[in-house]
Amino acid sequence: MKTVFISGGGTGGHYYPALAVAQALKEKGYKVVYIGTDKGIEAKKGFPYADEVILFEMEAVRGRGLLGKVKGVYSLLKTTFKVKKVIEKENPIFSVCFGGYTSFPLGVGSFLTKTPLYIHEQNSIPSYTNRLLSLFAKKIFITFEYTKKFFNPTKTFLTGMPLRKAIVEEAKKYIYTPKDKKTVLVVGGSQGAKKLSQITVNLAKTLPEIEFILIKGKWEVDIPSLNNLTVYDYYENMEKLYKQADIVVSRSGSGTVNEILAFGKYAIFVPYPYAASNHQFYNVKWLYDLGLCEIVEEKDLTEEILKEKINQSLNKNLLKLHQEIKKYSILNSVDKIVESF
Numbered sequence: 001m002k003t004v005f006i007s008g009g010g011t012g013g014h015y016y017p018a019l020a021v022a023q024a025l026k027e028k029g030y031k032v033v034y035i036g037t038d039k040g041i042e043a044k045k046g047f048p049y050a051d052e053v054i055l056f057e058m059e060a061v062r063g064r065g066l067l068g069k070v071k072g073v074y075s076l077l078k079t080t081f082k083v084k085k086v087i088e089k090e091n092p093i094f095s096v097c098f099g100g101y102t103s104f105p106l107g108v109g110s111f112l113t114k115t116p117l118y119i120h121e122q123n124s125i126p127s128y129t130n131r132l133l134s135l136f137a138k139k140i141f142i143t144f145e146y147t148k149k150f151f152n153p154t155k156t157f158l159t160g161m162p163l164r165k166a167i168v169e170e171a172k173k174y175i176y177t178p179k180d181k182k183t184v185l186v187v188g189g190s191q192g193a194k195k196l197s198q199i200t201v202n203l204a205k206t207l208p209e210i211e212f213i214l215i216k217g218k219w220e221v222d223i224p225s226l227n228n229l230t231v232y233d234y235y236e237n238m239e240k241l242y243k244q245a246d247i248v249v250s251r252s253g254s255g256t257v258n259e260i261l262a263f264g265k266y267a268i269f270v271p272y273p274y275a276a277s278n279h280q281f282y283n284v285k286w287l288y289d290l291g292l293c294e295i296v297e298e299k300d301l302t303e304e305i306l307k308e309k310i311n312q313s314l315n316k317n318l319l320k321l322h323q324e325i326k327k328y329s330i331l332n333s334v335d336k337i338v339e340s341f
């Protein structure tokens with residue numbers, strides 16, 4: 001059986017596309033070995049489509065003080081040499097990395113062992129890990145057209161974002177039907193967004209005619225008991241919530257953006273302002289320029305502004321927008337990637 005190594009974790013944004021591609025590789029008969037971190041989402045949820053899951057100690061470098069950066073670099077280099085040993089033992093035919101610091105050890109380990117390397121970039125503006133890995137990657141798969149300019153064009157391919165199978169299957173069948181009672185889904189990415197969550201709770205009190213579904217993530221938020229507000233810390237089957245929603249209010253992490261496109265939802269995006277190189281803003285700027293979403297920057301986010309945007313959005317022709325937005329979704333991303341190996 002041919003072995004493939006795969007890496008991408010830490011947060012849902014790297015983990016879910018890695019999982020979607022791993023599932024397809026497994027179905028094609030490959031032995032899949034997953035390399036992740038012992039602190040990421042993969043440590044909590046496991047990595048179901050891998051034959052072997054190896055979790056190492058890895059620390060981020062970005063967004064930390066000098067000492068933290070030194071510790072991060074040290075942990076990544078130490079882990080790279082451990083991963084290199086595993087590669088030498090298992091002899092994979094290729095490796096696939098989904099970016100973020102958790103991909104560094106497998107990416108560099110693949111380079112050191114001359115294992116063909118493929119990388120996928122989820123965001124409009126590439127992470128530093130992927131910029132480095134792109135220098136020796138065989139092919140670079142990108143999610144947004146905008147990203148082409150950052151990589152060598154001869155080995156860069158637009159594949160879109162690999163989404164979970166359940167999401168793709170539901171999205172393919174889904175056609176939006178406007179209802180009288182409107183539902184607003186508010187989601188802060190896999191980690192939530194505190195200010196957005198608090199504002200949503202306040203809005204649910206003042207807009208009783210609208211149904212709110214809030215995914216609040218890990219944050220502590222005061223939740224009153226209201227008939228029109230349902231709150232989850234985390235929701236496993238997101239396709240159900242996307243189908244229920246008339247519009248979505250969300251961070252603009254690539255996973256969520258591409259799921260919103262898949263279901264053709266008009267959305268109000270509040271990009272995470274501290275994302276590397278402001279990539280969350282550029283993940284949706286192109287969609288905004290087409291008139292197919294709203295963007296509210298975190299610094300401008302208030303209860304009044306969000307209320308106004310929600311009311312304006314719900315009064316738009318959401319069925320027409322649904323049909324337009326869906327055109328920008330790439331639902332066969334996993335196939336495009338797997339066929340390119």
Ligand SMILES: CC(=O)N[C@H]1[C@@H](OP(=O)(O)OP(=O)(O)OC[C@H]2O[C@@H](n3ccc(=O)[nH]c3=O)[C@H](O)[C@@H]2O)O[C@H](CO)[C@@H](O)[C@@H]1O
Nearest residue numbers: 011012013122189190191215234235238253254255256275
């Ligand atoms: C703060 C930060 O830097 N976040 C980055 C992180 O996003 P982060 O992991 O926060 O978010 P994404 O939007 O990319 O992905 C979240 C994923 O989690 C799933 N989900 C979320 C909530 C829930 O209750 N249930 C659930 O299943 C979503 O359906 C989605 O598939 O990686 C993304 C991809 O590299 C980047 O674009 C983001 O900028």
